[in-house]
Amino acid sequence: MSERSDSPDSQRIDLHSHSSWSDGTTAVGELFAQARTAGLDVLALTDHDTVAGWSELPAAVAASGVAAVPGIEVSSEHESSSVHILALLVDPSPDSDLSAEMASARASRVERARRMVELISEDHPISWADVTAQVAGETTVIGRPHIADALVAAGVVSDRSAAFVEVLRPSGPYYGLFRVECGRAGETG
Numbered sequence: 001m002s003e004r005s006d007s008p009d010s011q012r013i014d015l016h017s018h019s020s021w022s023d024g025t026t027a028v029g030e031l032f033a034q035a036r037t038a039g040l041d042v043l044a045l046t047d048h049d050t051v052a053g054w055s056e057l058p059a060a061v062a063a064s065g066v067a068a069v070p071g072i073e074v075s076s077e078h079e080s081s082s083v084h085i086l087a088l089l090v091d092p093s094p095d096s097d098l099s100a101e102m103a104s105a106r107a108s109r110v111e112r113a114r115r116m117v118e119l120i121s122e123d124h125p126i127s128w129a130d131v132t133a134q135v136a137g138e139t140t141v142i143g144r145p146h147i148a149d150a151l152v153a154a155g156v157v158s159d160r161s162a163a164f165v166e167v168l169r170p171s172g173p174y175y176g177l178f179r180v181e182c183g184r185a186g187e188t189g
Contacts, residue, residue: 011041011042012039012040012041012042013040013041013042013043013044014035014040014042014043014044015044015046015069015071015086015088016044016046016073016086017031017035017043017044017045017046018046018047018048018073019031019045019047019053020135020136020140021047021050021052021053021136021140021141022047022048022049022050022073022140022141022143023048023141023143023144023145023146024047025145027056027136028045028053028056028057028060029056029059029060029063029064031043031045031060032060032061032063032064032066032068033060033063033064035064035066036064036065036066040066041066041067042066042067042068042069043066043067043068043069044068044069044070044071044086044088045057045068045069045070045071046071046072046073046086046087046088047072047073047141048072048073048075048084048105048109048141048143049072049073049074049075049102049105049106049109049141050072050102050106050141051070051072051090051092051102054070054092057070069088069089070088070089070090070092071086071087071088071089071090072086072087072090072102073085073086073087074086074087074098074101074102074105075105075108075109076101076105106141109141109142109143110142113131113142113143113144113146113147114128116144116147116168116174116175117131117147117150119173119174120147120151120167120174124151124154124156124167125154125156126147126150126151126154126156130150130153130154131146131147131149131150132146133150133153134146134149134150134153144164144168145160147163147168148160148163148164148167148168149163151163151167151168
């Protein structure tokens, strides 16, 4: 491993970003425009359990001049703990083992999010429809950030950060109830 250099040949690289295809708030093209503004030379698109945004990478690269590294953040579990693994330059073909795992992870995330919303709705005025109104499209991978946005829209909390501190924290009642009822460790994201 080499030390960072400020020479003209050094590049600024970010190997972990999320677009609105998963729990990010920005479309792929805008994400790459923001990367250019921030002075990045290379950006990896690593949405949770989906490669759906990869089709937008050529246009984003052409418009921004920022090089792209296609990747994903794979949700998995190890010894009852949630583990998220960054995978770069993977085979996205629909018949790959990884594609099957991503489909399973997406289904699990939706099931978990629905149950969390059911629990939260007992105390706060949000519904599954409120959560799905926060996603970019029907292929978006739904996660806790979308629940947070629904809580903000309903006026329960002031912003996304407050939602994670006040309602969606792993030690909180809704997250903890979900873990007990499902008999699994909680997941993040």
